Amino acid sequence: MNDETDSLASDDDTSQDRLNRLLLDHLSPIPMPQARKTGLRQGLLAHVAHSAARHAGLLTVRGKHGSWRCLTAGVKFKTLWDGPQGSSVLIEFAAGAGLIPHRHHWLEEGIVLRGGLQMEALELGPLDYHVSPPGSRHATIKSRQGALAYLRGTSLGDQAGVLREVLGGLLPGGEDSSDSVFMESSEDWQDLAPGVQKKVLYGDRDYQSCFYRLFAGAQLPDYSHSVDEECMVLAGEVFFGDMLLQAGDFQLAPAGRKRGDWSCDSSALLFVRGAIVDLPG
Template sequence: MDTKHLLDPDDPTTAREVEDGLLESLGPVHFPPKRAEAVKLRLLDRIRASREAGKDFIRIRFDEGEWESLVPGVRVKRMQGDQRAALLELQPGAAIPFHRHHEDEECLVLRGRVELGEVSVGPGDYHLAPSGSRHGIVRSAGGALIYLRGTPIGHPLALARDMITALLPGEDVVPMTIPRDEGPWAHHAPGVDLKLLREDGGRRSMLLRLEPGAGAELAFGAADDCLQLEGEVSVDDVLLRAGDFGRPAGAGNHRRVTSATGGLMFMSCAG
């Protein structure tokens, strides 16, 4: 028997064809009226419960909110004003002038590659510019999308201060970079790992990595926030996709964090 043309469901190149063929062969299922009504009510109850569960968790989708022009070729969207969190998008060839930091600024790359002075960072890389450090010109040859936490962008006086003081002499603090593929991961739960990026000043920053189908209970304090870097992750019933920002709206508590597809999330936590 010639088997070379048979479809192997375990072969990723033919699995989709097998799946599509099976789905096309299935006919509609007709429930009796009473059962159909019961299924409908259960679905509506589930929708109401999901909406209720998401009331105390704020989500800002990547495609929501207003983008503002910062300099030619660079636009910014502020995510959380009190923590100075923002998304920054650089068009190919765009640049930001050199500046000095007066607060700790954390940077995560979502897309593309950015040159931070002499340091080059790409997707998933973490960069910390401590207070007192100075950046050379920030530029991206091919375009990039980055997340900044602690940035003065959106605060004109603080931004002007950072630009002016970069010209003054002073003892520079050295920034820190943790590439995506470097640094230890700690096992938290089956399919769930954590990488600690920074811990000082009463805050911790970390990466949360989930394999497809994995989940775990995590403490989410009222002062915590997160940004989805890759894939999709649900915090309780709130789905976060790449570029989405989230934080509790009220008192913090433990939340169920799961991912059907796998995902990578950045978290900033108090304590």
């Protein structure tokens, strides 16, 4: 730009600033009738009360909330829920940290949220899933680079249970009964509804563990839970009714409770373990 063009641009900016000031000087709030104010306030309070009552039976643990406990050198965990078939926790490994061999008392499922875990020749990266049936034995778990993982069905938090698993790890056998599902695999995703995909990870006659992938605009109707249902938001954010859950948030919907309709404005990836439910689109 030359000097003349710069001068014109400067004049335009000055004129716009003067116009903005004139408009602001002559703006004044529009009085709202008291009845209208009262109605809006009552409506808002009623909505808040209804939302609080709807979510009263749900256990929600935000990613930044909760207390961390040291497990061993370089490894700490945070309990999300103490269930009847083991606890659900977040577990964090510093680079180079690990756990000694142990034998599982419950069906244990794990998802790497960040970093990586190594179990002998097995390499698990972000969003990879691993399941170990009861009685199966883990070899040493290590993390070269550091890791954060979600575990459910673990004895962590129960001192006697941890001791039982460690002692069981000293015995041979049960080495090959675990299984893994890798996020990079594009297989086995089912189209459940417009903008919603489901991938079954593990199931038995009572429970099913799945990934749900939601895209912008996705919606699913609410439903009752015949068993306790756990949900971990792995990526993105999702609404259950008017409650927003974001990556790292955990929610338990006890049997007989509802979360609210599912909806997604952008995208989300969820891990859900509960009863086998055919969600209508």
